[in-house]
Amino acid sequence: MPPDAPPPPEDRAASTAQAAPVFVARGVTRTFRSGATEVHALRGIDLELYAGEFVVLLGPSGSGKSTLLNILGGLDVPTSGSVRFRDHDLTSWDDAALTHYRREHVGFVFQFYNLMPTLTARENVAVVTDIARDPMSPEEALRRVGLGDHLDRFPAELSGGEQQRVAIARSIAKRPDVLLCDEPTGALDVKTGITVLEVIERLNRELGTTTVIITHNAVIAAMADRVITLSDGRIASLQCNPARASAASLVW
Amino acid sequence: MTALRQKLLRDLRVLWTQAVAISLVIACGVATFVMSVSVLQSLERRAAQYYEDARLPHVFAHLKRAPVSIARRVAEVPGVAAVETRVVAEVTLDLPGVIEPAVGRLVSIPDRGGPSLSRLHLRQGRWPDPGRRSEVLANEAFAEAHGLVPGDRLRAVMNGRREQLIVVGIALSPEYVYQIRGGDVVPDDRRFGVLWMRDRPLAAAFDLANACNDVVVAVTPGASLPAVRAQIDVLLAPYGGRGAYGREDQVSYRTVANELSQLRAMALLVPVIFLLVAAFILNLVLNRMIATQREQIATLKAFGYRRREIAAHYLQFALLIVLAGAALGTAVGAWLGTGLADLYVRFFRFPDQHYSVGLGVAASALGISLLAGVLSVAMAIRRVVRLAPAEAMRPEAPRPFRGGFLHSHGSVGRLSPLARLTLRQIARHPVRAVLSTLGIALGIAVMVLGSFSADLVDRIMEDHFEATQRFDFSIGFIEPSDVGTLQAVARLPGVLRAEGFRSVAVRLRRGSHARLTSLLGLEADSGLLRPIDVKGDPIPFPTSGLLLSEKLAQLLEVNPGQTVEVEVLEGARPVRALRVAGTVRDFAGQAAYLTRGELNDFLREGAVISGAFALTDPLREAALYAKIKETPRIGGITSTRSLIQSFKRLMSENMLRMRLFNMIFASIIAFGVVYNAARITLSERAWELATLRVIGLSRREVSATLLGEIAALTVLAIPVGALLGNLLARLTVRALETETQHFPLVIDPSTYATAILTVVAATVISSLVVRRRIDRLDLVAVLKSHD
Incomplete structure (x- = not known):
């Protein structure tokens, strides 16, 4: 275990945390080519993530947060470097293997919810439970995010916060090993944003899911076990919070 | 689920x-x-x-007269499986309650049982009793046209004698699946019918006892048809054989x-x-x-x-x-x-x-x-x-737009901003614009394709009956007669003008190609049958040489100026090489003309005619018919007017129905393309259109930018569609072409106009539907959506 790893929080399943990290990234770079110009989104990232951990990725837009998250989630592959998930090298996998990885292990939450507009809340969750190996029922997932009585509403009939909670229910319904949230509160007002964060925080505690949240809102960092700050494609700082603030206590 | x-x-x-x-x-x-x-x-x-x-x-082979024993000799030809000899004769029929005479083709059947070849299928009634001379079977198409049922009687002038015939049954024959008289362009079931009669009475009526004038043959599988035909020709030539031909030249088949x-x-x-x-x-x-x-x-x-x-x-x-x-x-x-x-x-x-x-x-x-x-x-x-x-x-990412031609071109600068927006939208999705234009154009093309056949038929009718066959009646004599007979024809009631013609069965041959047809000898100044050239203009009759149907010339691979061998299949059967003076346009692709004088010379006969074309006074038709019915020397009469009528009756319903379906189909295509293209553009430009509405443009103006695009594409599609329609029609005409039939490509301007109007109407309707959607555009929702 690297020396800068945080001490496991008391309320976390300690046994898994002590073991090997869930993710190990080494020298990860990602270059995008846009016409004649090359954009270096990531310029060499070394990183470990541990089971049950709550990590916030901070940084201004263009710092490479989303690229890093996409690579961890198997949506993108690094230009160079390696990413290990448990015993597996993500960078050696082809599309089919990455798809399988996402299907079995990863939950995503996006800034704009990405719900299917033609499906109800329950059906949106079912999109994932239909293909997962051991999912909870869509109803249970929606109850866990406090939407047990909005099961048959269409996205257009839900507020932004409710839509984001449906998206969260959708991502945790398969009981993922890792929950990756890209600006989950970015499109929400403060009060709704906090409700959504409370849900994520509670699910992290209840299910012990490794959770990574991208935000450019530094206030949210207080919720994390660890805060990783990215700047210009590199890790600018890595900070451990001695105690996690509750989402309800956040103010911005 | x-x-x-x-x-x-x-x-x-x-x-x-x-x-x-x-x-x-x-x-x-x-x-x-x-x-x-x-x-x-x-x-x-x-x-x-x-x-x-x-x-x-x-x-199949027709001949002048041969003993029935010819059947045995034909049967000995290698490859022949079965032979049947028959008597076939055409007569003028007088049907009760029908003023105009009809042509009946009497075909003999054996005195016992039915024919072994061309077996008849009895639909109604019974077979003629061998002992009774006047009993006949009637072909179903003819019987239906006249409402004939077993027991009905009709009168016929048989070989100059009036006879009463009794229909005892209605039958079908594989030889007359399509009942049309050879040489006619359209069937006329009222005025031409096939009747079957026992051999003995029919042969007796035409002085052909123990003889025949028609031979049909079935061959064994694998037999060489040309070889069989050639041997039969040799066998029948002494008996006035008119040339054996195969199924492909049998008119019904x-x-x-x-x-x-x-x-x-x-x-x-x-x-x-x-x-x-x-x-x-x-x-x-x-x-x-x-x-x-x-x-x-x-x-x-x-x-x-x-x-x-x-x-x-x-x-x-x-x-x-x-x-x-x-x-x-x-x-x-x-x-x-x-x-x-x-x-x-x-x-x-x-x-x-x-x-x-x-x-x-x-x-x-x-x-x-x-x-x-x-x-x-x-x-x-x-x-x-x-x-x-x-x-x-x-x-x-937004598609990069550099304006290009539409930006730099001076004239575009003078357009209103909305017009410019419309043009740029088209320029921005050039592939889709092209495909949409093509789609609308295909609507027009399908409509043209579906409707031009009516123009084609009109043209054929026009060519055939207005330009070429300008007579009201064609009267055939039982035997070729002296030109003087023409005077008698001219004196028939109501006849305004009469012209004689000589017609003879011939085989045209050049190199390895040969065709059977009938050679028509016309007066040099013929006005009632006037051959037309490929452009449709009357062709001046050459003083010497043949005029051949263009299609026939192609089949024989002969050009004007070259010669073909003409073998006459009647009388002394002279053979001579004749120069082709020119080609003519005709629908059936069979026409061959010579001046009557030259044909008479060729046949080494005097001034003889086989029949006459007549122009008549329609008001005196009844009197003419009555006279013809009692004139024994007239073997048959064809009325152009009634042919046209019967054809129009048959076609009009069919054509109207097809035209309606094509209209529906073309509209569906146009609607499908335009509606979808507009809906897609609408969904892509919703944000832009809502923005225009928010900054103060009226619904009308906003609709105009979208509908303007559709209108522009439709205008572009019109010439493309007309061209495509022409192309498809051309393809179709090619596809319809058969060995003998050649179709001109005819598309009336009104066909284009109907096609264009139909498609434009479909376009307008789909635009209106889309416009309702523009009017209902939820501005706030559109602008709130993030892309």
Whole structure:
């Protein structure tokens, strides 16, 4: 275990945390080519993530947060470097293997919810439970995010916060090993944003899911076990919070 | 039901109008396919079965007179399986209650039983009693045209004697599936009919006791038909053989075969056009759907849906639309097929009139449309599969727009900003603009294609009856007569003008090509039968040499200035090489003309005519008919007016119906293309249009920018469509061409106009539908959406 790893929080399943990290990234770079110009989104990232951990990725837009998250989630592959998930090298996998990885292990939450507009809340969750190996029922997932009585509403009939909670229910319904949230509160007002964060925080505690949240809102960092700050494609700082603030206590 | 399946159905519900529009285009294609192929198959099946069962002969030969023992000698020809000798004679018929005379073709049947070749199928009544001389069987088409039933009587002038005939039965013959008199362009069941009579009385009436004037032959499988024909010609030549010919020159067989080959061409061409258009629209819609669902696709991928699962999802969307179209099309096609089959029943008489859509036809219609569906969306789905999820999560980057021609060109600067917006929108999606234009153009083209056949028929009728055959009656004499007889014809009641003609059966030969036809000798200044050149202008009659149908000249590979060998098959059977002076246009592709004088010289006879063309006073027709019926020397009379009438009666209903269907089909195509193109543009430009509304433009102005685009594309599509229609019509005319028939490409300006107006109307209607959507655009919602 690297020396800068945080001490496991008391309320976390300690046994898994002590073991090997869930993710190990080494020298990860990602270059995008846009016409004649090359954009270096990531310029060499070394990183470990541990089971049950709550990590916030901070940084201004263009710092490479989303690229890093996409690579961890198997949506993108690094230009160079390696990413290990448990015993597996993500960078050696082809599309089919990455798809399988996402299907079995990863939950995503996006800034704009990405719900299917033609499906109800329950059906949106079912999109994932239909293909997962051991999912909870869509109803249970929606109850866990406090939407047990909005099961048959269409996205257009839900507020932004409710839509984001449906998206969260959708991502945790398969009981993922890792929950990756890209600006989950970015499109929400403060009060709704906090409700959504409370849900994520509670699910992290209840299910012990490794959770990574991208935000450019530094206030949210207080919720994390660890805060990783990215700047210009590199890790600018890595900070451990001695105690996690509750989402309800956040103010911005 | 899985959530994804649920999404499929909901997506379909959202896009239902577009889905229906596409399904309808597919249905049109499938319907035409199912209709043509099923009718084609059942006709082919019926024809083949009937020819086989009823033993349609393989070789036919007319002759002047031969002893019946000739049958034994013909039977000895290697390859001949069966021979039957007959007496065939044409008579003038007088039907009770019918003023105009009809031509009856009397065909003998053996005195006992039925014929062994060309077996008759008795529909009603009984066989003629061998002991009674006046009993006949009537061909069904003729009997129906006159409402004849067993027991009815008719009078005939047989070989100059008036006889009473009693119809004892109604029959069908494989030789007269299509009842038309050789040389006629259109059938006229009222004025031409086939009757069968026992051999003994018929032969006696025509002084052919123990003799025959017609031989039919069936050959053994694998026999060489040309060799058999050549040997029969040699055997029959001393008896005035007119040349043996095969099924392909037998008028009923040939007409049925031609019709089948034309149906075959149509069975492919039209459905292909519809399915191409449907594939194009489907591609358009699915591409757009995928573009708007980029993020949904990326989300599905992010959650671990496999490529094939996502591909299957979109493929199912396309295939559901295709399936609906194919099912509807098959049903409509079967219904249309019933109608078409009914129509054929009126022309083609088979004992088995049963029509059904085979499972194979329905299955191949389904297969073909599914294939079109898969192909049309394959590219779009490939894009879906290839879509990198991380990239798709971000909205599509705006397409770089540099203005180009539309920006720099001076004249564009003078346009209003809205007009410029419209033009740039077109320039921004050039591929789609081109494809939409092409789609609308195809609507016009289909309409032209579906309607031009009426113009073609009009032209053929015009060529044949107005330009060429300008007489009201063609009167044939029983025996060739002196020109002086013309005076008698001229004195018939109501005859305004009469011109004699000499007609003789000939074989034209050049190199290895030979054709049987009849050579017509005309007065040099003939005004009642006037050959026309390829452009449709009357051709001055050459002082010497042949005028040949262009098609006949092609078949013989002879050009004007070259010679063909003409073998006369009557009388002294002279043979001589004649120079081809020119070519003429005729529908049947059989015409061969010479001046009467030259033909008389060739035949080494005096001034003799076979008959006369007459121009008559329509008001005195009844008197003329009455006189002709009692003139024994007249063997037959053909009335141009009644031919035209009977043809128009047959065609008008058919043509009107086809035109209506084509109008519907073309409108569906135009509607499908325009509506979908407009809906897609609307969905892509909703943000822009809402912005224009917010900054203060009226609904009208905003609609104008979108509808302006449709209008511009429609205007572009008009000339393209007219051109495409012309091209397709040209292709069709080629496809319809048979060995003897050549069709001119004729498209009346009114056909173009109707096509264009129909498609423009469909465009306007679909624009109005889309406009209602623009009016209902939820400005706030559109602007709030993030892309």
